[in-house]
Amino acid sequence: MTSKKSLKPFLRALNGETQSVPPIWLMRQAGRYLPEYREVRASANGFLDLCYSPEKACEVTLQPIRRYGFDAAILFSDILVIPHALQQKVWFVEGEGPKLEPLKDAGDLSILKPDAVLGHLQPVFETVAKLNAALPIECALIGFAGAPWTIATYMIEGGSSRDFAKTKLWSYRDPDGFQRLIDIVVEATASYLIAQIDAGAQALQLFDSWAGALDEHGFRRWSIAPAKRIVDIVKSRHPDVPIIGFPRGAGPAYIDYAAETGVDAVSLDQGVPVAWAAQALDKSVTLQGNLDPMALLAGGEQLDRAVDHIIDGFASRPHVFNLGHGIIKETPPEHVTRLVERVRRSRS
Numbered sequence: 001m002t003s004k005k006s007l008k009p010f011l012r013a014l015n016g017e018t019q020s021v022p023p024i025w026l027m028r029q030a031g032r033y034l035p036e037y038r039e040v041r042a043s044a045n046g047f048l049d050l051c052y053s054p055e056k057a058c059e060v061t062l063q064p065i066r067r068y069g070f071d072a073a074i075l076f077s078d079i080l081v082i083p084h085a086l087q088q089k090v091w092f093v094e095g096e097g098p099k100l101e102p103l104k105d106a107g108d109l110s111i112l113k114p115d116a117v118l119g120h121l122q123p124v125f126e127t128v129a130k131l132n133a134a135l136p137i138e139c140a141l142i143g144f145a146g147a148p149w150t151i152a153t154y155m156i157e158g159g160s161s162r163d164f165a166k167t168k169l170w171s172y173r174d175p176d177g178f179q180r181l182i183d184i185v186v187e188a189t190a191s192y193l194i195a196q197i198d199a200g201a202q203a204l205q206l207f208d209s210w211a212g213a214l215d216e217h218g219f220r221r222w223s224i225a226p227a228k229r230i231v232d233i234v235k236s237r238h239p240d241v242p243i244i245g246f247p248r249g250a251g252p253a254y255i256d257y258a259a260e261t262g263v264d265a266v267s268l269d270q271g272v273p274v275a276w277a278a279q280a281l282d283k284s285v286t287l288q289g290n291l292d293p294m295a296l297l298a299g300g301e302q303l304d305r306a307v308d309h310i311i312d313g314f315a316s317r318p319h320v321f322n323l324g325h326g327i328i329k330e331t332p333p334e335h336v337t338r339l340v341e342r343v344r345r346s347r348s
């Protein structure tokens with residue numbers, strides 16, 4: 001039997017424990033700001049090949065753990081492996097980001113092959129199993145997926161987008177057809193996350209990176225409702241594995257997300273005021289965040305001040321220190337060293 005005390009610090013925070021020094025990990029902690037990542041990346045046959053090569057994916061996941069001793073490792077993969085596993089065409093262009101052959105309307109949904117998903121993703125589960133064996137005992141392993149709304153934006157826009165016009169217009173003009181796409185992604189994502197836990201993931205994060213683009217009604221239907229269904233399905237199989245929700249840009253709607261989806265924690269973007277979140281969000285929910293990635297890139301005393309503000313503001317609640325969004329690739333690795341030392345300075 002594992003007592004609460006013997007849990008890793010990161011899992012203790014997700015379990016609702018307030019700690020004098022919060023555990024820390026960073027979104028996109030494995031990536032191009034690290035020279036050792038760039039070296040492995042150059043040896044792969046493109047970015048997706050790196051995601052599907054268990055040995056290499058395991059190596060790049062471990063790199064930031066070796067360098068900084070973070071409290072959690074996040075599986076190295078990408079949210080776009082789900083459209084790819086559904087047999088949509090997905091590729092990455094150097095310097096431009098992801099490209100997909102876009103779905104135009106509900107008539108294109110027959111392209112998607114839900115039965116192919118788990119077979120396609122076997123290499124990812126192999127990476128999870130390797131990591132589970134390789135990670136230091138005090139370091140937790142996070143599995144993840146994109147939330148259906150965010151995944152749908154890539155599937156419909158064919159890549160990154162500024163205004164999500166095609167996706168939003170589809171959702172307004174043909175909500176039933178759009179719901180069918182969301183349902184396909186919900187089912188694929190829930191089985192993908194369950195398989196990650198079966199392979200050894202100890203916590204999950206659901207990235208709804210573009211939740212902030214939705215209006216009030218859209219947020220309920222396309223962000224909260226699908227997240228709740230995924231949480232329900234995953235928890236029916238693995239009730240004890242904590243889930244972090246990240247409805248980036250949700251603003252005051254973070255309150256509804258935390259209360260209504262069933263997640264154990266929410267990750268806050270840097271736009272959320274610390275004092276507001278600390279008092280307004282359900283006390284049973286662990287808060288993660290929310291340093292501005294640009295403050296980390298800038299470094300220096302302003303970084304220290306921003307870190308202290310977050311640590312102090314969340315001191316009376318269970319908290320996981322993180323960024324408000326992914327680390328920027330120009331960030332000097334020494335700034336991350338400074339950040340980790342600052343967060344842990346009271347740890348003896």
Ligand SMILES: Cc1c2[nH]c(c1CCC(=O)O)Cc1[nH]c(c(CCC(=O)O)c1C)Cc1[nH]c(c(CCC(=O)O)c1C)Cc1[nH]c(c(C)c1CCC(=O)O)C2
Nearest residue numbers: 027028029030031047074075076077078079097207209326
């Ligand atoms: C929207 C999104 C994506 N991917 C992800 C999100 C959600 C989080 C967020 O909002 O940032 C999530 C993601 N992407 C990656 C991880 C791995 C684990 C980690 O956080 O260290 C995770 C958790 C690796 C990656 N995913 C990507 C890279 C860089 C690609 C490379 O090495 O060539 C990495 C390390 C590529 C990617 N993947 C995606 C984009 C838009 C891009 C291009 C942008 C960029 O180049 O930074 C889609």
